[in-house]
Amino acid sequence: MSDETVLPFPGASGVPPKLVAAVEALLFAAGAPLRLDALASLLPDAHPDDIRAALGVLGARCGQEDRGIVLTEVAGGWQLRTDARFASEVAQLLRAKPVKLSRAAQEVLAIVAYEQPVTKQDVDHVRGVDSGATVKNLLQRGLIRVSGRREIPGRPLEYRTTRAFLQLLSLSELSDLPTLEEASQLDE
């Protein structure tokens, strides 16, 4: 009852500490994002609302200045990640080359993300250049996938973004994308 009054969830102070700890343990072990229903099935004694509240407590606690782990809501689940403040140190530790996308790849990805499903012709039209190689590259990296064919002459392939895309960009779902109107700059 001391400093727990500022927690973002109304019932947060009522969350059993052991449940918060259990959620933390599961998220740590999982590595990949865990969905609420996965957590609920692993913690059958806890009410989903309490699990949600426990996530809130954990998230607030991880968000503290002196913590190096953040709780991120991503791809429909929750994931423990290292704080972006220590990106270079962690990358050095993991000997990982930071993920990079060319500007062309970022443009194509943005077009697919906002307009999906799109065909390569749609992308080419927006960008005014052939995007075939970039589309192929994004497919290989698993950031977009073939979702079907458009029922027009030639039946061109249609593309959508993947779960890996949500994970890469730390998005919980596609509706978390900033709206295009917000994004526009030249209109003002």
Next chain:
Amino acid sequence: MEATVEPAWTVHTEVFEGPLDLLLYLVQRDGIDLKRLQVARIADAYLEFLDHMRDMNLSLAGEYLVMAATLVHLKSLELLPRLPTPVDEDAPDPREEFARQLQSYARYREAADQLERRPWLGRDQFTRAEPESGEGELDAGLDAFGLLELYRELLAASEAPEPEVTFAHEVRLDLGTAAMALLDSLRAHGGHGELTALLSSLPNRAQRVVTFIGVLEMLRLGWIALEQRFHLAPIELSVVVPPEVSDPRALSGWVEEAEAG
């Protein structure tokens, strides 16, 4: 950057992702208002830029020239008096179309910039496990080296002294027989089995070795499939060939060749 010294001619075409990108750069540099459809200004700036590129003997991709032609056409519409043609009544102003395309591209580019500023997994943030690749459903860790490792483990496991067996007559182990025996045993178990379990159930080292090679051979022929659902998971074997197609001669012939050579 260097571009601040002299006009922007130090910028090369490789910097641009295409003619639209170059146009946006010019629009921003010259403060052109797209809403006011200042196509003539845009066209002039663009053509001037292309001239500079040509002076510097830089080759231009075809798209840049197509865009130049489009712009000249649009500019001509602006300069020539309008003819009252009945066809044009419903058709949208091509200059508006052009401005819309440019604005639409600008919007996606800004969106791409916004995505770039988000915390990226594998660049800004990291997870305890390795970042998932693709859809993450079937992240198989099985490759030739994985199999080789398994083979070595198998041989090491069979280092334990084997019972002394004296054969009444010489037993000839051949790949065809071993492979067919494995296929039969798999089929008897619904066409599936676990590789390590199958191999370690064999009585001696020689049979394991021959059967393992048989597995590789059948894999090569596409008779069986190996699957590992996740890293360090058991390797599962499944028969994919119908009985009438799995002719042992395809295997034993290979053995004869190997023995002859």
